[in-house]
Amino acid sequence: xxxxxxxxxxxxxxxxxxxxxxxxxxxxxxxxxxxxxxxxxxxxxxxxxxxxxxxxxxxxxxxxxxxxxxxxxxxxxxxxxxxxxxxxxxxxxxxxxxxxxxxxxxxxxxxxxxxxxxxxxxxxxxxxxxxxxxxx
Amino acid sequence: xxxxxxxxxxxxxxxxxxxxxxxxxxxxxxxxxxxxxxxxxxxxxxxxxxxxxxxxxxxxxxxxxxxxxxxxxxxxxxxxxxxxxxxxxxxxxxxxxxxxxxxxxxxxxxxxxxxxxxxxxxxxxxxxxxxxxxxxxxxxxxx
Numbered sequence: 001x002x003x004x005x006x007x008x009x010x011x012x013x014x015x016x017x018x019x020x021x022x023x024x025x026x027x028x029x030x031x032x033x034x035x036x037x038x039x040x041x042x043x044x045x046x047x048x049x050x051x052x053x054x055x056x057x058x059x060x061x062x063x064x065x066x067x068x069x070x071x072x073x074x075x076x077x078x079x080x081x082x083x084x085x086x087x088x089x090x091x092x093x094x095x096x097x098x099x100x101x102x103x104x105x106x107x108x109x110x111x112x113x114x115x116x117x118x119x120x121x122x123x124x125x126x127x128x129x130x131x132x133x134x135x136x
Numbered sequence: 137x138x139x140x141x142x143x144x145x146x147x148x149x150x151x152x153x154x155x156x157x158x159x160x161x162x163x164x165x166x167x168x169x170x171x172x173x174x175x176x177x178x179x180x181x182x183x184x185x186x187x188x189x190x191x192x193x194x195x196x197x198x199x200x201x202x203x204x205x206x207x208x209x210x211x212x213x214x215x216x217x218x219x220x221x222x223x224x225x226x227x228x229x230x231x232x233x234x235x236x237x238x239x240x241x242x243x244x245x246x247x248x249x250x251x252x253x254x255x256x257x258x259x260x261x262x263x264x265x266x267x268x269x270x271x272x273x274x275x276x277x278x279x
Contacts, residue, residue, distance in 0.1 A: 101151040105144055107265065112140065112271045117279040 067124050078110070078117040085110035140271045142191060142204070147267065149189075149206035151261040156209050157253045161246050168241040171229040178229075179239040200229035215240055246252050 087107040091097035160182045170179035188205035217240040225234030 048252055097218050099152065099155070101148055101155075101261075101264075105148050108264075109144065112268065112275070115272065119275050123278055126191055 027044040054134045067128060070124055071121055074117045078113040081106070081113045140267060143267045144264055146191065147260050148205050149208065150258055151251060153207045153258065154211055154253050156212075157249055158250070158257075160184050160212060161250050161253060164241045164246050165243065168243055168246075170239055171227070171236055178219050178237045179241070181217070181239060181241045182212050183215060184212050185210045209239070209259060224265040240253045
């Protein structure tokens with residue numbers, strides 16, 4: 001993304017009003033387009049006019065694509081699998097279930113899903129700090 | 137979807153099938169000399185019949201919906217072969233001529249089946265290990 005030219009000063013009015021949590025993840029193309037449009041105008045605050053009307057940049061509420069939602073949508077299935085796996089392990093230990101491999105597979109699935117979730121979490125947090133540290 | 141977990145499910149169905157086969161083999165070996173059953177006559181050797189069952193969900197845009205199948209144990213059938221007749225007139229289960237029919241279980245045959253079942257189980261476990269390894273490598277892509 002061509003952020004360079006607008007970074008100095010251009011993003012100031014965006015930050016205090018809305019936290020980075022409302023920043024849209026996953027709208028690379030729209031956002032990139034807006035970012036590229038900005039530097040052609042004045043390098044000051046007027047350059048921001050090009051960002052008006054872009055979804056997620058303009059509206060303070062973009063709930064379904066926020067960081068929190070990304071984390072939640074990844075962690076929920078991991079939690080589900082972990083619960084199923086621990087229930088299976090309990091059932092096996094109690095003797096009400098007799099397939100060893102099914103129990104172990106449920107545990108493996110939970111493990112994979114949790115590793116995936118923690119990786120996504122790391123990525124999201126990295127992205128958050130990347131924006132947090134952005135020069136303004 | 138035809139993803140990591142469905143591959144595990146397919147492999148797991150193979151493990152279940154081999155486990156049932158192992159149960160039948162154990163039953164056959166345990167009853168290799170059983171001359172009396174609830175149905176009357178000697179114990180009959182049993183064998184599980186496997187059938188393929190298509191994975192209902194389809195990934196990759198549904199293009200391979202009919203390709204992948206899990207294995208399912210359709211039924212356990214009795215072997216119709218005649219058992220060995222041994223002349224033992226004093227045996228309580230001997231017929232009028234003094235012959236006792238022993239089960240149609242061939243212990244050597246069962247041992248061979250046991251080896252194949254246990255190797256097939258190992259193969260299934262190995263494929264699950266690979267699937268897990270692939271998933272872990274894919275996750276490591278994000279690091």
